Amino acid sequence: MDIFSNSDAASFRGKILQRENFNEKKLDDLHWTLSPFTIYLGVKGKMDGMLHHNYFLGSNFKDYADTIFTSSISPKKPYYYVNVSSKSDETCAPEGCENLFILCPVPDLRFKSNWDDKEDLANNIIEDLSNRTGFDIKSNIITKTIKTPKDWEQMFNLYRGSGLGLAHDLNQVGAFRPKNKDEHFSNLYYVGASTTPGTGLPMVVISSKLVTERINNDF
Numbered sequence: 001m002d003i004f005s006n007s008d009a010a011s012f013r014g015k016i017l018q019r020e021n022f023n024e025k026k027l028d029d030l031h032w033t034l035s036p037f038t039i040y041l042g043v044k045g046k047m048d049g050m051l052h053h054n055y056f057l058g059s060n061f062k063d064y065a066d067t068i069f070t071s072s073i074s075p076k077k078p079y080y081y082v083n084v085s086s087k088s089d090e091t092c093a094p095e096g097c098e099n100l101f102i103l104c105p106v107p108d109l110r111f112k113s114n115w116d117d118k119e120d121l122a123n124n125i126i127e128d129l130s131n132r133t134g135f136d137i138k139s140n141i142i143t144k145t146i147k148t149p150k151d152w153e154q155m156f157n158l159y160r161g162s163g164l165g166l167a168h169d170l171n172q173v174g175a176f177r178p179k180n181k182d183e184h185f186s187n188l189y190y191v192g193a194s195t196t197p198g199t200g201l202p203m204v205v206i207s208s209k210l211v212t213e214r215i216n217n218d219f
């Protein structure tokens with residue numbers, strides 16, 4: 001019988017299989033991708049200034065990018081992405097309304113474990129977006145859902161809330177990445193973002209193809 005793990009291929013080896021090479025200290029020393037802070041809004045009214053994809057950045061990109069992922073506090077002037085799918089597909093929201101998905105990259109749970117301030121960061125982003133678009137979002141909110149790195153960790157067992165799993169540093173790709181076949185159990189295989197080839201939806205689809213080929217070859 002073959003067994004697959006779609007759980008994170010690095011943290012599964014550490015947390016479930018208790019492998020020393022993947023103990024908590026070693027896992028924390030690896031380079032993990034960003035944690036998402038996400039807001040889902042249903043808004044009454046049409047936001048004319050918005051497109052399907054929108055990025056809201058500041059002028060200090062390098063400083064921001066250099067510090068944001070290792071900070072222990074929420075960003076005061078956050079950079080964020082807004083997806084308004086009702087701009088392309090009107091069935092995404094009731095007539096005369098918009099649906100907004102907002103993603104702000106934030107530090108993972110190694111650096112910021114307490115998200116009691118989630119409403120403050122959400123309000124900060126909503127106010128900034130209102131100012132930049134000239135649309136009073138706060139007065140027109142119909143629904144609002146916030147997900148912090150803590151929620152992402154709990155929902156999908158994402159290590160420390162890292163949204164895309166292990167990063168693609170040179171020492172974390174190819175032969176250096178956790179393998180899609182277990183080192184000890186010959187019938188245990190891994191699929192998904194933190195095994196080969198890497199993170200993101202296209203890569204994890206390729207990952208499933210690679211592991212299927214590997215199993216077929218093992219027979």
Ligand SMILES: Cc1cc2nc3c(=O)[nH]c(=O)nc-3n(C[C@H](O)[C@H](O)[C@H](O)COP(=O)(O)OP(=O)(O)OC[C@H]3O[C@@H](n4cnc5c(N)ncnc54)[C@H](O)[C@@H]3O)c2cc1C
Nearest residue numbers: 006007036155156157163164191192193199200201202204
């Ligand atoms: C907010 C956000 C936005 C993203 N945006 C993009 C994007 O725009 N483009 C892109 O390419 N990628 C994006 N990604 C990344 C992409 O979603 C992931 O790379 C991809 O989903 C990883 O696939 P996977 O199969 O490895 O893991 P997952 O899709 O996380 O599936 C793993 C499954 O295993 C379950 N599981 C975990 N541990 C256990 C366990 N111990 N026992 C039982 N079940 C378990 C989880 O609940 C989950 O259902 C985003 C991720 C997030 C969080």
